[in-house]
Amino acid sequence: MRKNVPLFPEQASTLAGEVDALYLTFLGISVFFGLLVAGLVIFFAIRFRRRSPDEIGRPEKAGILLEIIWSVIPLAILLIMFAWGAKVYVEAFRPPGNAVEYFVTAKQWMWKFQHPQGNREINVLHVPLGQPIRLTMTSEDVIHSFFVPAFRVKADVLPGRYTTVWFEASKVGTFHLFCAEYCGAEHSVMGGDIVVMNPADYELWLAGRDSGPSVVASGEELFRVKACNTCHRPDSATLAPILHGIFGEEAEFQDGSTQIVDENYIRESILNPTAKLVKGYKPLMPTYKGQLTEEEVLQLIGYIKSLASDATESQGTVPASGSPALDSDEG
């Protein structure tokens, strides 16, 4: 199925059509201007070719009007394309609210995935069709880049921080995953497959293997084992801030500055707790640098995100099965 589309990539995400429309329009504009210039150059070069050795050209007066026209028209077109491109880009980097979060850890030279249900995979990621999926990604060593051409998405994966990207697969099948940022000897084989399945098949696939504890459960376990809960208690804020409901809210620090609590902030608070001290607390928390793997940090973050203030809703649940749009075309 991959082999017979030699000139254009498959469209397998809701974004792909939009990117292609933008690209093809710009291509059309480019072909028009390219042919216009090439046509004029060739026409003039023939029409005004030198007829006698002493001939010279006939200079014309500078045409201010022409200069303005051929500055303003390209500028206007470029600004329109900018705005359109910006719209697509903002969409691609702002995950919708109902996106389900998967974790990605890259390292030389493999991709490690964890489903919210707990399943782990290496170099292959199974995802359900029609479900927005948000990837929270980090690297254990150098910079890599998550690239799925059929989805038209790409985002660098950095050591020491999280980046996110999202997609909603729109076609069942197996698609290339590439590492797009040069990362050393095996860069060109640091790839894999994204397998898009009908939601029912995905459920079956999940059920068919031992998923291990879910991300939230693993995080909860770590929270206990690493003794985070001796200070961060749900009922008392004397030693350390209560973590319920902090995600997405504003934190206020000793020096009066504030920040919205996101994944990168939680990560920093675990690995370098004194970097930003929450107002009203002492620098008591020890660093967990070197004591947690990248994946464990992600699980802790998953757990903390699940701690809603009313302790009912939790993030990262299994996507609802039996979604609409069952595509029968199997890869």
Added chain:
Amino acid sequence: MSDTVTTPARRRNYLNADYGIKSWLLTQDHKRIAILYLVSITFFFVLGGVMAALIRVELATPLGDMVEPDTYNRLFTAHGVLMVFLFLIPSIPAVLGNFLIPLMIGAKDLAFPKLNLGSWYVYNLGAVLMVVALLRGGTDTGWTFYTPYSSTFADSEVILTALGAFVVGFSSIMTGLNFIVTIHRMRAPGLTWFRLPLFVWAHYGTSLIQILGTPVVAIAILLVAAERLLHIGIFDPALGGDPVLFQHLFWFYSHPAVYIMILPSMGVISELITAFSRKRIFGYKFVAFSSLAIAVLGFLVWGHHLFVSSQSIYAGLIFSVLSMLVAVPSAVKTFNWTATLYQGSISWQTPMIYALGFIGLFVIGGLTGTMLATLGIDMHVHDTYFVVAHFHYIMVGGAIMAYLGGLHFWWPKITGRMYSVFWSRISAGLIFFGFNLTFFPQFLLGYMGMPRRYHAYPEEFQILNVLSSAGATILGVGYLLPLIYFTWSMRYGERASDNPWGAYGLEWETSSPPPTFNFDEPPVVTTEAYDYLAMRDKRVA
């Protein structure tokens, strides 16, 4: 003065003034220094070309079956580093600019002849460092040296190569400084700013970038070395650094540096188009100021290399819109060149074939550049072969076409000899065709999703890769031909007259090759640039 009377054969000129090896290695004559540079950069062009050939052979099949992955990575790194730092950046400025700027402004030499010679030695020192690095196994970081791979992980000659780039940077600064002072202080009487050839304007813009941008990349390189040697955390997050900071520093220089490579070629094209249309350029001031606009705006767009590097969405928006703006002066130049042809007296000599080819390839390179500046497109094609194709259209299709066009144009002035018209046309044709066959398929590959810097790739990309490798073969032959007929012409070529093309410009008013101090009498300028009418009237009179 006349261009028909042949020059006396044994006239004293800068070439036959002295033959000793010392007279070359210690020369302070800008024309001889230009030749020294020509020899050096040609050597590295050939070396870089050999690397490219190996890369293309490897990519003819999907499997990485010819060299080891690690070797492949060292090959493309060496290719990029040699071509960018040792060939393209010095190419037009250090060879043609060095030779022509004093001639074009009616000066005896550059403002600082010793600095000029010094720059060649500094260049060679940097080149030696890079060659030693190559002999010790090379570097595997890519010419972009991204951290933390380069600073902590790579196990290759990163420091030597980077140090080489650092040192070569100084030769570039020295040349830029020399040009700026020369253009300000040494113009012939009557040669006002707006009578300057556009080649000189373009080099003025280039020199500004060279002296303002190069120090920044030099600092970035030093910081990488500091992290590698002293383990100071600057870029590696494991040491408390920020890996993306390097990308900002690197592109703050290297985006303007892409204009160091293309602005001089735009200057060459303006000269070629006017000379072979025998007509004043359309919109002189617009073309002149667009060089400055590019030099200035070029400093504000570096973030378009970081659209998917975790840069904030807002930064992405700003860098995207600024990149659109920087494309406008390039478009303006293109339209002005095209309009110059209108009602010209167009002669299809070899340099003009290069110039017209340049326009076509540069348009493709520029348009695909604006596509890359479009956020929604870049997130798909960033770091794919689409980018590779784009910058080769600009740097090879643009800059090298202009460099070769310029060499063919000024060769009679430089050597006093003509080359074979027949073979030069064949080679221009081969280069144009071979180039397109090599790089056009790469746009398609990139949009299909083939990432760059891949040693092996999925089978469905093979057909286009084979086409590209086939094109590279033709391109290689195209480049080899000038090497042969230029060398041949130095001995056997027909002697050239002072002004074989009947072109306007002070460089054509002195003999071919020029005397050591360029002009027997200091020239005085009384006409506007490219004023062919006045030139004809003067000759008739």
